Amino acid sequence: MQVSYSQDEQKFRDEVRAWLKENTPDEIIAQTLGGSTLDPELQKKYHKILAEKGWIGPAFPKELGGAGFGEMEQFIFNYEYSVSGAPRLKTQLMSVGMIGPLLLQFGTKEQQERFIPDMLSGETIWCQGFSEPNAGSDLASLKTKAELDGDELVLYGQKTWISIADHADWMFTLVRTDSSGRKQQGITFLLVDLKSPGVTVRPIEALTDHAPFCEIFFDNVRVPVANIVGKMHDGWNIAKALMQHERLNAFPIGELVYAVETVRKNAEKTKFRGKPLIEDPVFRRKYSLLEIDCQALLDTFFMLISQLKTGTAPGPQTSFLKVYGGELYQRVMDLDHEAIGSYGMSWYNEEFGNDVHQATMGMINSRSLTIWGGSSEIQRTIIATQVLNLPRK
Ligand SMILES: Cc1cc2nc3c(=O)[nH]c(=O)nc-3n(C[C@H](O)[C@H](O)[C@H](O)COP(=O)(O)OP(=O)(O)OC[C@H]3O[C@@H](n4cnc5c(N)ncnc54)[C@H](O)[C@@H]3O)c2cc1C
DSSP states (O other): OOOOOOOOHHHHHHHHHHHHHHHHHHHHHGGGGGEEEGGGHHHHHHHHHHHHOSSSTTTTTGGGGGOOOOOHHHHEEEEEEEEOOOOOOHHHHHHHHIHHHHHHSOOOEEEEEEEHHHHHHHHSSSEEEBTTTTTTTGGGGGGOOOETTEEEEEEEEEEEEETTTGGGEEEEEEESOOSSSOOSSSSSEEEEEETTEEEEEEOOOTTTTSEEEEEEEEEEEEEEOOOOSSSSSSEEEHHHHHHHHHHHSOOOOOHHHHHHHHHHHHHHHSETEEGGGGOOOOHHHHHHHHHHHHHHHHHHHHHHHHHHTTTTOOOOTTTHHHHHHHHHHHHHHHHHHHHHGGGSSOOOOOBBHHHHHHHHHHHGGGGGGTTSSSOOHHHHHHHIIIIIIIOOO
16 A cells, blocks of 8 residues: 655655754654654754744644644645654653644643643643553542542642653543543543652663652642543543544554664674675565564554545554554564674774664663553553454453
């Protein structure tokens, strides 16, 4: 399946491609595949470069600071962005990619005007506070409590595994406002200022020698009811809509194309039995299989995109992208690590430069793709029950 562009679309694609090449600093590209270790200051710097160009929020209206692109321009921009090797910015992933579109869908006009311009300009960084120590896959079991007191909610409890919380200003979260019904009922979707008294953010150190996520504690934190998204107690329905955005974004397809290309380049440099590794038939076979699987995923992605263009909201089919894309990405990163060979033991190498760092970090970090945003097991259940309509056991 191919996307055919009109002359105007081709012109736009060429403009985007040329601008990204010109304006994406090498220091940022060099860390793309090791994504979650990308220095937050570098992320902010690149966020501002994109924001100044007016390209940070392709889908957002111009009056709120977005690019105001049409459907096809959005697709072209997003695809060219990720295939160029530019990274998924955490400054953007949870704001422009998740809570921003959700506020356009469910937020009040006041919430849209208050929060969206600052997230687009990069003034505020957002994180997603859903998981708790005993509520990950079974998210509806969450226990963080919020009690109504006048026109405020008072929060008490704990969240965990919250990416980039130590750099975030705001968090969108789910809290329990009523325990009397089913566990999916009585949940409220809330926007919390992380500078509020009573909030403690504690980074969690990972094996990769940095802290990709944090624990967050609430001790009688007061949040205005004006920060509820949707209706009180109806947060589960809002969260389900958000998770579909998350799953669509979880897998930037162009980055996979970039990663497959990186494997080839690395395998051209590594020598095996006196020849470039890419000429080894066993390696070539593995590489070809990945290329074919990647093309199959691209076709599925284009099919889902064309559904979106007809105005259909992302549905449970996005679980397919998340599970297949995540597992394929892991295979690509495993092969990239193989392509680097024994150089992958170090962070830097004269011949490969930062590519060894990317290959190793990319391989380690890609493990998380099948966990966050709903693990592969959970996605398979969604596909079975909501796409294939198989009976639940
Ligand atoms: C890198 C990273 C970043 C993250 N960032 C965030 C963030 O920003 N915000 C946030 O809120 N959370 C975040 N998370 C948390 C993530 O969403 C959870 O880890 C995930 O939902 C799984 O929950 P859990 O860790 O509690 O594992 P569990 O739910 O305890 O699952 C453990 C294992 O059991 C399996 N399992 C559980 N239930 C079922 C079932 N019903 N059927 C079949 N198998 C099942 C799971 O697939 C998994 O393999 C992040 C996690 C990672 C790894």
